[in-house]
Amino acid sequence: MKDETAMPRKIIIDTDPGQDDALAILLALASPELQVLGIVAAAGNVPLALTGKNIRKVCELAGRPDIKVFAGCEGPMQGSLFTAEYVHGASGMDGADLPEPTMPIETKHGVDFIIETLMREEAGSVTICTLGPMTNLGTALQKAPEIASRISQVVLMGGGLFEGGNVTPAAEFNIFVDPMAAEIVFASGAPIVMMPLDVTHQVLTTKARVAAIKALATPVSEAVVGWLEFFERFDEAKYGTEGGPLHDPNVIAYLIRPELYSGRLCNVEIETQSALTKGMTVADWWGVTDRQKNATFMRDVDADGFYALLTERLARLQA
Numbered sequence: 001m002k003d004e005t006a007m008p009r010k011i012i013i014d015t016d017p018g019q020d021d022a023l024a025i026l027l028a029l030a031s032p033e034l035q036v037l038g039i040v041a042a043a044g045n046v047p048l049a050l051t052g053k054n055i056r057k058v059c060e061l062a063g064r065p066d067i068k069v070f071a072g073c074e075g076p077m078q079g080s081l082f083t084a085e086y087v088h089g090a091s092g093m094d095g096a097d098l099p100e101p102t103m104p105i106e107t108k109h110g111v112d113f114i115i116e117t118l119m120r121e122e123a124g125s126v127t128i129c130t131l132g133p134m135t136n137l138g139t140a141l142q143k144a145p146e147i148a149s150r151i152s153q154v155v156l157m158g159g160g161l162f163e164g165g166n167v168t169p170a171a172e173f174n175i176f177v178d179p180m181a182a183e184i185v186f187a188s189g190a191p192i193v194m195m196p197l198d199v200t201h202q203v204l205t206t207k208a209r210v211a212a213i214k215a216l217a218t219p220v221s222e223a224v225v226g227w228l229e230f231f232e233r234f235d236e237a238k239y240g241t242e243g244g245p246l247h248d249p250n251v252i253a254y255l256i257r258p259e260l261y262s263g264r265l266c267n268v269e270i271e272t273q274s275a276l277t278k279g280m281t282v283a284d285w286w287g288v289t290d291r292q293k294n295a296t297f298m299r300d301v302d303a304d305g306f307y308a309l310l311t312e313r314l315a316r317l318q319a
């Protein structure tokens, strides 16, 4: 058993809810191993105004209206925003009917919050969790490159190698939406842990796993099951699997139970130019180049262990 009373790890969550982002936020807020310093809204699955609202809905569902929520950038560093209502629904979190949030959104820009927090807290003590396009972190690194050496780790959901892409044959959504931001993050020198599609496609929302969450019979579990049942329909049809992949909560689960995951440190570069492969994470898994190893690329996960953790933590949210 882990000591849950040890000093919690300080994290900033940067996210574009998204049903799977919502589950990641709930998992973080239910976990005493983590201290959420703030949550920054990214533009991604749906536009920024909706993701900022969705984050606050999730915090209120978790009984945490005290969490500081910030709005980040409205679109990618270059080009226009590509969204995914075709997966997540018009609200970004279709499937559960939650009240309009009453907690405020902070007036400080999310990029400034990231920079100021990293400069204020002890160097190496803050982990950045990105669950959407990395526009806010990329912009922060461009504005204040000195933050890179102060980041404990960037743990991100994005990319794919053996599994290919989910928006194009080559690219995963979060990297595809803002490849320039991803390129800046991967070149920053900050320690990076990637949860690519190779991992998240193993974490399927099977009937038995969803039933275990439903059996919690709480307002939180009711919302979660509604989200999962809406969200999985798209990928079930696409991949022909029982249940759909659950992406973003892997970032948070890794921080709590790293032993659930395995991968290797390798070089990962981002394709930003090619019309055919824009947003591809070119991962040198086999070490065929001498390019610098800049990211731990996760490839396998104990999916049953993941769902046991998720279900146990959701049970703690009785709000």
Ligand code: BDR
Pocket: 018, 019, 020, 021, 045, 084, 087, 131, 132, 157, 166, 172, 173, 174, 247, 248
């Ligand atoms: C990623 O894209 C979004 O649709 C999900 O929230 C996840 O972050 C998966 O490719």
Ligand code: CA
Pocket: 015, 016, 017, 018, 020, 021, 044, 045, 131, 132, 248
């Ligand atoms: Ca997301």
